[in-house]
Structure formats: structure tokens, C-alpha cells
Amino acid sequence: MSDNDDVPFNRDFVLQPGVVDEPVPGLRRILCNNPSPFTFTGTVSYIVGRGRVAIIDPGPDNEAHAQALLDAVKGETVSHIIVTHTHKDHSPNTPRLKMATGATVYAEGAHRASRPYYDSESVITESGADRDFCPDVMLRDGDVVEGNGWALEAVATPGHTANHLAFAWRERDACFVGDHVMGWSTSIVAPPDGAMPDYMASLEKLAARPEQLYFSGHGEAIAQGPRYVRFLIRHRQAREESILHRLHKGEADIPTLVRAVYIGIDPRLTGAASYSVLAHLEDLVGRGVVATDGDPLIGGSYRLAGRE
Numbered sequence: 001m002s003d004n005d006d007v008p009f010n011r012d013f014v015l016q017p018g019v020v021d022e023p024v025p026g027l028r029r030i031l032c033n034n035p036s037p038f039t040f041t042g043t044v045s046y047i048v049g050r051g052r053v054a055i056i057d058p059g060p061d062n063e064a065h066a067q068a069l070l071d072a073v074k075g076e077t078v079s080h081i082i083v084t085h086t087h088k089d090h091s092p093n094t095p096r097l098k099m100a101t102g103a104t105v106y107a108e109g110a111h112r113a114s115r116p117y118y119d120s121e122s123v124i125t126e127s128g129a130d131r132d133f134c135p136d137v138m139l140r141d142g143d144v145v146e147g148n149g150w151a152l153e154a155v156a157t158p159g160h161t162a163n164h165l166a167f168a169w170r171e172r173d174a175c176f177v178g179d180h181v182m183g184w185s186t187s188i189v190a191p192p193d194g195a196m197p198d199y200m201a202s203l204e205k206l207a208a209r210p211e212q213l214y215f216s217g218h219g220e221a222i223a224q225g226p227r228y229v230r231f232l233i234r235h236r237q238a239r240e241e242s243i244l245h246r247l248h249k250g251e252a253d254i255p256t257l258v259r260a261v262y263i264g265i266d267p268r269l270t271g272a273a274s275y276s277v278l279a280h281l282e283d284l285v286g287r288g289v290v291a292t293d294g295d296p297l298i299g300g301s302y303r304l305a306g307r308e
Contacts, residue, residue: 052148058093084178159199190275
């Protein structure tokens with residue numbers, strides 16, 4: 001979603017939908033055919049292990065993709081279905097795979113907002129959330145899910161969603177980072193689904209971990225993951241500085257801030273950019289740096305605190 005060159009994005013991803021490849025020994029991946037401005041070339045599902053395997057992120061409600069995953073594990077047993085978060089491009093295929101395999105479903109929990117809704121806020125019913133999802137086993141930070149020859153540690157990484165988990169595969173110096181970190185673009189943080197303070201804290205948490213190779217929900221694997229995450233942290237800090245720079249010139253609404261901060265943005269991403277700016281503004285209001293009348297809402301007007 002970015003128009004910046006300060007992050008070393010990699011938009012080369014040659015994997016074709018339905019094709020199984022093996023980026024590292026003991027790990028297979030399959031791309032779902034659901035490309036969009038938000039999903040890049042589509043959602044990537046991962047198969048961990050051999051013989052008795054785990055499937056990470058079954059993908060959207062897509063029968064062809066479910067069949068491709070089942071074909072890839074023919075003759076094997078799926079013991080675990082693991083979900084990083086409950087957006088509609090990651091979790092809705094779960095019931096289809098569970099019915100076919102009988103596997104146990106692991107995730108942080110059901111979808112929820114990152115904060116309570118404001119009284120003044122109209123609840124958006126049409127969003128990217130999979131509100132039907134419910135895991136068999138709820139995971140917390142540090143829980144370890146073990147299978148045949150592999151072990152994955154749940155790493156709580158809220159921010160993109162409240163229930164987002166990454167999964168560290170320590171034996172392979174790797175981490176499945178879902179949508180919290182993507183090599184092709186910055187992640188969307190859209191309140192109340194997501195929250196900027198949580199997102200930034202989760203980036204810092206990943207940057208401090210030892211795993212180097214990141215497998216994301218979209219796009220190619222990321223080498224030197226913690227180094228890349230530090231680029232993302234600096235990118236978000238620069239976004240905040242750009243917002244404050246514009247507010248130094250006077251009060252502004254979010255469309256004005258988007259025009260000032262996102263130069264040359266793809267028009268299809270303007271809505272997402274607006275919510276990303278809102279996420280920064282919520283954070284800044286919470287820290288007492290920026291003020292607004294009433295709750296910080298998408299339609300609000302914002303000024304530097306103290307400039308009443």
C-alpha cells in the first residue's frame with residue numbers, strides 16, 4: 001500500500017496459483033488465486049512437515065484452493081490447521097479443510113476489534129473480518145504447537161488485527177508472520193480492527209527475536225526479517241512525522257492529510273490510506289500530541305494539541 005522507497009520492497013513473486021513448491025526442506029506453499037490491491041498476487045497457505053502435517057492459513061472461502069491443498073497432502077494426515085488471523089483472505093477455508101481432514105484448529109481466538117467501539121462511531125458491518133471463525137484450541141503468546149518433527153511457538157503480534165499471531169519455527173530460524181509483516185507492501189492498520197500502538201509494539205517484538213527468515217501471508221519470503229522490520233518501524237515513524245508536519249500548518253481532516261502524506265497513491269487504496277492515517281491519529285490523540293473534537297473518527301478534524 002506504499003508509495004515510498006524507504007522500505008526495500010520485493011514485488012517479485014513467481015509462484016502461480018495451485019502450484020506446490022518447497023521454499024525450504026519440510027515446508028510447502030500454495031498460492032490462492034485471489035489477487036487484489038490488498039492481497040498482492042493472492043494469499044499463501046503453508047504446509048509444515050511430511051506425513052503428519054500442519055496447514056497454516058487455509059485461505060479465503062475458495063473451493064479450488066482447498067482442493068489444491070488437499071491434493072498436495074494426498075496420502076498424508078493433516079493433524080493441525082493453524083490460523084494467523086481472521087481476515088476473509090486467511091481463515092474462511094478452515095471449515096472446509098477441517099471437514100475433509102478432521103484436523104484440530106489452532107488460533108488466538110475469534111475476531112474482535114482492537115478497542116471498544118465509540119458511541120459516536122457507526123459500526124461497519126461490511127468489513128474484511130471472518131466473524132464465523134472459532135478455533136478448537138485458543139493460543140496465547142509463548143504457547144508451543146507441536147507436530148511430527150516440528151514445533152511452532154505462538155508469538156502474539158496484535159496490530160493488523162487484535163488476534164494476530166506469528167509462529168516461530170526455531171529449528172529452521174524461520175517465522176510465519178501472517179499479514180503483520182509483508183515483503184511487497186506495508187500492512188494495513190485500520191481502526192477499530194487494528195491499532196497502531198499494538199502494531200508498532202509487535203514490530204519491535206519481532207525485531208528483537210532471533211528468527212531471520214519470514215514467511216508472509218502474501219508475497220515472497222523475507223530474508224533478514226528483523227532488519228526488514230526495522231525499515232518498517234522507521235517508515236511508520238516517518239508517516240507520523242509527515243502527519244505532524246502537515247498539522248503544523250493548521251487543522252486538517254483526513255482526506256487533506258492523505259493527499260499531503262500519500263503522494264501519487266493508487267486511487268483504489270485511498271480508503272485504506274485514510275484508515276491508516278486514522279490509526280496514526282488515534283495514537284497521537286491518545287498520547288496527547290494531537291487534538292480533535294470528540295472521539296477520533298474517520299470524519300473528524302485534527303489539530304496539534306494546545307492549538308485550540
